[in-house]
Amino acid sequence: MATDDPIRASDADRDVVVAALREAYTAGRLDIEEFDERMSAAYASKTWGDLRRLTIDLPTQPLLGTDVPGRHPEPQAPMPLHRPLPAPAPTDDPQELPVRRRRSPIGVLIPLAVWILLVSHGTLAPGMVFLFIVVVVLVSISASIRRH
Known part of the structure; x- marks a missing residue:
């Protein structure tokens, strides 16, 4: 559990959470009823802990406190759109190495x-x-x- 859960939420924090809920709804992770319930709860939330509980089951968590002076939260790495390809096995044979050539005009x-x-x-x-x-x-x- 985060230690800053009791911090009072700002309107900007609530807006960030609602935007994350909207993205989850658009991606099909939430149905319309659940989105509506969570959005209403987000606007009624008093603390960061309340807001975090609304998005705990979503793949990305919104950054809270970005409007606090002197607080620079670590940016989250964006989720990849696809699984990265496995790296090719190392080989000593230069004939087997893939060569990518640029087209010359x-x-x-x-x-x-x-x-x-x-x-x-x-x-x-x-x-x-x-x-x-x-x-x-x-x-x-x-x-x-x-x-x-």
Whole structure:
């Protein structure tokens, strides 16, 4: 049990608890009757202990006393939205390590620059422009497929 349960609750404390109850209702953790009962009890609460009892069965507990000067409660770590993936087993073989490569824009920029130079100097026939674009698109797609 917390030692600061007898501290008188402020309106800000009550609002924080009602917001936590509203989130629980929105997430489906409370039905409408239970939410209404707890919300009424929160606004009628006199102490932090009374407020804590309203949210004791919820996954996150509201921070009380944030409006008290000089009191800086420890912020709660946010709950993860999903379970973290297990870490891969350590291996000495560099072939087995997953490699994540960033996509480089140079593969598109160089052909584009060559194409612009050829078109601007008039050395590329109009029919060749279409063929050049098709080849660049196909090369980009095949490079993307090989990476995955």
